Amino acid sequence: MTPRAFLATARRVLAQLMHDPRTVALMIVVPSVLMVLLRYVFDSTTVFNHLAPALLGFFPFLMMFLITSITMLRERTSGTLERLLTTPMAKIDLLAGYAIAFSVFAIVQVVVATLVSLWLGLSIAGNIGWLLVVAGLNAILGVALGLLASAFAHTEFQALQFMPVVVLPQLLLCGLFHPRDQMATVLRWLSDVMPLSYAVDALQRVTNSASLDGGYWRDTVVVLCCAIVGLCLAAATLRRRTR
Amino acid sequence: MSHDGNASVSRAENDETRSGSDEAAVAVAVAHLRVVRGDNDVLRDLTFDIAPGGVTGVLGPSGSGKTTLLRCILGIQIVTAGAVTVLGHPAGSRPLRSRVGYASQAASVYDDLSVVENLRYFAAALGAPASDVERVVTEVDLGSCAHRLAGRLSGGQRSRVSLAAAMLGTPQLLVLDEPTVGLDPVLREDLWALFHRLADRGTTLLVSSHVMDEAERCDSLLLLREGQVLAHESPAALKQGTGETSMDAAFLHLVRAA
Numbered sequence: 001m002t003p004r005a006f007l008a009t010a011r012r013v014l015a016q017l018m019h020d021p022r023t024v025a026l027m028i029v030v031p032s033v034l035m036v037l038l039r040y041v042f043d044s045t046t047v048f049n050h051l052a053p054a055l056l057g058f059f060p061f062l063m064m065f066l067i068t069s070i071t072m073l074r075e076r077t078s079g080t081l082e083r084l085l086t087t088p089m090a091k092i093d094l095l096a097g098y099a100i101a102f103s104v105f106a107i108v109q110v111v112v113a114t115l116v117s118l119w120l121g122l123s124i125a126g127n128i129g130w131l132l133v134v135a136g137l138n139a140i141l142g143v144a145l146g147l148l149a150s151a152f153a154h155t156e157f158q159a160l161q162f163m164p165v166v167v168l169p170q171l172l173l174c175g176l177f178h179p180r181d182q183m184a185t186v187l188r189w190l191s192d193v194m195p196l197s198y199a200v201d202a203l204q205r206v207t208n209s210a211s212l213d214g215g216y217w218r219d220t221v222v223v224l225c226c227a228i229v230g231l232c233l234a235a236a237t238l239r240r241r242t243r
Numbered sequence: 244m245s246h247d248g249n250a251s252v253s254r255a256e257n258d259e260t261r262s263g264s265d266e267a268a269v270a271v272a273v274a275h276l277r278v279v280r281g282d283n284d285v286l287r288d289l290t291f292d293i294a295p296g297g298v299t300g301v302l303g304p305s306g307s308g309k310t311t312l313l314r315c316i317l318g319i320q321i322v323t324a325g326a327v328t329v330l331g332h333p334a335g336s337r338p339l340r341s342r343v344g345y346a347s348q349a350a351s352v353y354d355d356l357s358v359v360e361n362l363r364y365f366a367a368a369l370g371a372p373a374s375d376v377e378r379v380v381t382e383v384d385l386g387s388c389a390h391r392l393a394g395r396l397s398g399g400q401r402s403r404v405s406l407a408a409a410m411l412g413t414p415q416l417l418v419l420d421e422p423t424v425g426l427d428p429v430l431r432e433d434l435w436a437l438f439h440r441l442a443d444r445g446t447t448l449l450v451s452s453h454v455m456d457e458a459e460r461c462d463s464l465l466l467l468r469e470g471q472v473l474a475h476e477s478p479a480a481l482k483q484g485t486g487e488t489s490m491d492a493a494f495l496h497l498v499r500a501a
Binding site for chain 2: 002004005007008009011012015016019020078079080082083084085086087088089240241242243
């Protein structure tokens with residue numbers, strides 16, 4: 001890994017985003033607007049307090065999955081990926097550059113959404129910093145799975161179809177809609193192997209208790225490991241030689 | 244192969260910084276190269292050497308295997324059989340990645356970045372000095388639109404961004420896939436002058452084209468047809484050998500004789 005190539009990739013990805021102010025605005029404003037909706041649809045701070053922390057983790061995961069799978073697919077179809085693979089740059093410099101750039105962006109997104117949620121009455125018992133850590137890891141996880149999914153898509157339509165395949169089952173089974181320990185055994189197993197379940201669990205721990213327990217760290221490490229495994233699998237899909 | 248004084252000096256300096264074995268007697272050596280894609284024999288048992296320096300034109304009609312051959316030389320094509328050695332190393336191997344420049348047929352640039360942003364990024368990827376960006380922008384004459392988004396440029400300007408990226412880090416071998424396609428005559432003239440300037444500084448250039456009138460501008464020609472080498476000689480020798488006066492006629496002569 002070379003710091004120059006890795007940092008240059010992160011800077012380049014951020015520069016591309018900055019040339020697209022409408023996407024930036026949508027990504028920052030939409031989660032906050034949805035939080036406002038959530039607060040007033042149920043019109044109950046109890047429900048809001050239950051749902052909001054999990055969603056603060058879910059938004060960066062979803063957004064980064066979508067934006068990464070499309071961006072990477074573009075990189076493949078425009079020939080820039082092939083061009084980069086003929087340079088001395090290591091594959092991990094490219095992937096890590098993407099992961100860092102998008103997580104920096106995701107942190108901004110989550111900070112704004114968290115501030116809006118606090119204003120709407122969300123009470124977080126623990127330190128907000130630990131909530132941001134999980135949100136940042138979720139963004140990296142979204143980037144990793146998005147990079148991986150883009151390897152199996154040949155068109156942007158196909159890339160979009162991976163969203164319901166990869167993201168929605170995790171949302172349904174993460175414990176947000178129904179407690180995980182009350183699920184049917186098979187669903188519980190599925191839930192156990194999905195990284196988002198651990199992220200949501202960690203977020204709920206930060207919200208409900210002022211002191212961090214071992215559970216938070218276990219959950220965080222699981223999410224981190226899934227993100228790293230995802231990035232490595234994505235690196236394996238980048239082939240220097242093709243047909 | 245001829246050099247002016249400066250070029251010889253800079254080559255001598257390069258030689259000192261490189262290990263002796265790296266200075267190969269041939270720039271590109273292709274031996275019994277075969278590429279089969281599906282049930283299509285794209286390249287059929289190609290064997291040839293390309294001497295260092297000068298501009299070698301890879302010419303042939305569409306579908307003759309030009310791009311596939313160039314991709315083999317870059318080491319990004321899965322080959323069925325045979326060996327490709329570039330500057331003394333197996334094609335695509337690590338030591339070559341900063342010494343071989345490549346501009347693909349479709350300009351591979353980021354449309355949502357400016358010309359300079361694109362080149363800065365490729366310079367970082369190649370490990371080329373950042374000061375190189377300014378040099379290549381001047382060489383391909385993009386100074387007037389250096390800060391415009393690549394996606395807003397004309398087709399010819401976009402492909403010159405890709406060409407500029409290939410020139411970053413002063414590679415010893417430049418592989419250019421149809422760099423002059425769709426350009427107006429003035430711009431084509433400028434680019435060919437640039438290619439010869441680079442060759443005079445000791446760079447080996449491989450330039451593909453399907454337009455036969457570009458053959459005249461090359462020092463050496465590699466004529467491809469249906470995945471086979473039809474001829475590998477200088478334009479003058481080709482015309483003399485076939486007794487034709489135009490390159491088009493010389494090519495047709497060879498096709499009929501084959």
